[in-house]
Amino acid sequence: MIQLFHVSKYYDRRPALSDINLQIEKGEFVLLMGPSGAGKTTLLKLLFGAERPDDGQILVQNRNVARLRPSDIPYLRRTMGIVFQDFRLLPKKNVFENVALPLMVQGASTFETRRKVAEALKAVGIDHKKDHRPATLSAGEQQRVCIARAIVNSPIILLADEPTGNLDPHLASEIIESFKVINARGTTIMVATHNPQVMAQANRRVLMLEQGKLIADPKAGL
Numbered sequence: 001m002i003q004l005f006h007v008s009k010y011y012d013r014r015p016a017l018s019d020i021n022l023q024i025e026k027g028e029f030v031l032l033m034g035p036s037g038a039g040k041t042t043l044l045k046l047l048f049g050a051e052r053p054d055d056g057q058i059l060v061q062n063r064n065v066a067r068l069r070p071s072d073i074p075y076l077r078r079t080m081g082i083v084f085q086d087f088r089l090l091p092k093k094n095v096f097e098n099v100a101l102p103l104m105v106q107g108a109s110t111f112e113t114r115r116k117v118a119e120a121l122k123a124v125g126i127d128h129k130k131d132h133r134p135a136t137l138s139a140g141e142q143q144r145v146c147i148a149r150a151i152v153n154s155p156i157i158l159l160a161d162e163p164t165g166n167l168d169p170h171l172a173s174e175i176i177e178s179f180k181v182i183n184a185r186g187t188t189i190m191v192a193t194h195n196p197q198v199m200a201q202a203n204r205r206v207l208m209l210e211q212g213k214l215i216a217d218p219k220a221g222l
Contacts, residue, residue, distance in 0.1 A: 001024055001026040001027075001028070001061065001188050002022070002023070002058075002059070003023050003024075003057075003059040004020050004057075004058050005021060006020070006056045007020040007021075007022075007046065007056035007057070007058060008020070008056065009039075009046065009053050010054050014092075014140045015212045016039050016212050017053075017212045017213075018212045021214070021220070022207065023220075024188065025188075026186075027186055027187075028188055028189070028204075029183040029188075029191075029204045030204060030207060031189070031192075031193060031199055031202055031206045032044075032188045032190055032192040032207050032209065033193060033206055033216075034194060034209035036194065038211065038212065039209045039212040040161070040209055043192070043209070044057055044159050044190070045048055046065070047060060047080075047092070049073040053066050061079065061156065061169065063076065063141070075167065078153060079153075080158070080159060081149075081153065081159070082159050082160075082214075083143075083150045083152060083159070083161065083163045084185060085161055087145070089145060090134075091133065091134055093134075094130065094132060095131070095132050095137070095145050096121075096130040099117045099145060099148045100117045100153055100179070101149065102153055103116060103148065109209065116152050117148075117152060123178075123182065124147050124148045125144065126145060139167055140171035143163060143164075146165070146176070147182075151187070155187060155190075156187065156188060157187070158182060158187050158188070158189045159191065160190070160191045163175055163179075164193065164195055164198055173201055176198055176202055177201075178203070205218060205219060
């Protein structure tokens with residue numbers, strides 16, 4: 001599903017990632033742990049084509065991401081859901097409209113859009129807020145809307161960058177439970193976090209980054 005072979009990324013000649021080798025199977029739920037600056041966000045950006053590696057190869061669903069033309073990147077992302085720490089919701093749109101945005105971009109029919117948005121909102125327990133604007137929602141509710149938007153296309157892969165970073169422990173716990181439900185339906189999930197609570201609750205394979213190096217991966221014997 002996801003394979004990295006000797007991947008390195010540099011910024012101003014400083015390594016953000018150094019010689020990363022990694023394999024994630026279809027249907028796995030993986031945690032990417034490490035302190036701020038360890039390279040977690042950079043790794044996620046490489047996976048969805050926002051950045052390109054300086055060395056090595058990245059295969060996502062058997063496609064070499066580093067060699068994709070810029071015009072092919074949007075098609076790669078259509079198979080992915082992406083959740084950011086900062087919610088990036090459109091303030092003048094209601095919950096339904098925010099979640100529907102990926103479908104509208106792809107030209108989905110009105111019937112299909114209504115059905116898929118309803119399913120996504122129900123999956124994260126926020127369907128009763130579909131007519132609300134983001135400003136009227138709590139931080140936890142806004143993050144649920146972001147997750148609904150990320151899964152509305154039934155993505156094969158879901159990437160989340162510090163999705164609980166702005167939430168209190170109770171809300172963070174609810175978000176992780178939502179990810180477990182989504183994963184149980186077959187979606188491959190990678191969550192980047194520095195929160196030990198998330199690691200304990202998720203109870204999944206943990207990859208540990210430190211200063212751009214992969215220092216722990218039980219599958220690789222690290």
